[in-house]
Amino acid sequence: xxxxxxxxxxxxxxxxxxxxxxxxxxxxxxxxxxxxxxxxxxxxxxxxxxxxxxxxxxxxxxxxxxxxxxxxxxxxxxxxxxxxxxxxxxxxxxxxxxxxxxxxxxxxxxxxxxxxxxxxxxx
Numbered sequence: 839x840x841x842x843x844x845x846x847x848x849x850x851x852x853x854x855x856x857x858x859x860x861x862x863x864x865x866x867x868x869x870x871x872x873x874x875x876x877x878x879x880x881x882x883x884x885x886x887x888x889x890x891x892x893x894x895x896x897x898x899x900x901x902x903x904x905x906x907x908x909x910x911x912x913x914x915x916x917x918x919x920x921x922x923x924x925x926x927x928x929x930x931x932x933x934x935x936x937x938x939x940x941x942x943x944x945x946x947x948x949x950x951x952x953x954x955x956x957x958x959x960x961x
Contacts, residue, residue, distance in 0.1 A: 840950040842862045842934045847955030854924050854959070860917040860934030860952060871941030873948070874908065874919045874956075876930035885943025899943060902928075925957045931956050936939065951958070 846858040862872065873888035887908040888897045896908050907920040917934055931953055935948035 842952035844934050844952045849958040850853045850961050855922045858919040862915045869936040871937045874932045878930040884913040890941040926959045926961045929959050
């Protein structure tokens with residue numbers, strides 16, 4: 839059974855930085871895609887970044903381009919999301935995801951989800 843466990847959330851002031859991590863375990867076949875989603879309070883869940891493992895291609899939501907960086911530690915199966923210049927609108931629960939079919943920013947592409955970690959940005 840695939841497990842994804844996030845860490846690194848917290849509270850920061852606007853302009854600050856955080857790095858989220860996600861440990862992926864229990865898979866027998868390497869995922870096609872891993873990524874991050876977020877669910878802001880009172881809003882729809884949205885894709886933040888995805889990484890197509892075979893193609894080594896990263897896709898970012900327009901709202902985070904230039905500020906967030908997804909990276910992967912392959913030997914240790916750890917996914918990171920470095921978040922710089924954080925804004926109050928980045929406040930959300932952040933989820934690590936893994937999928938075995940498509941690689942995009944659609945939540946339907948991902949079968950396995952972590953429990954989430956909260957990020958709060960104050961102005």
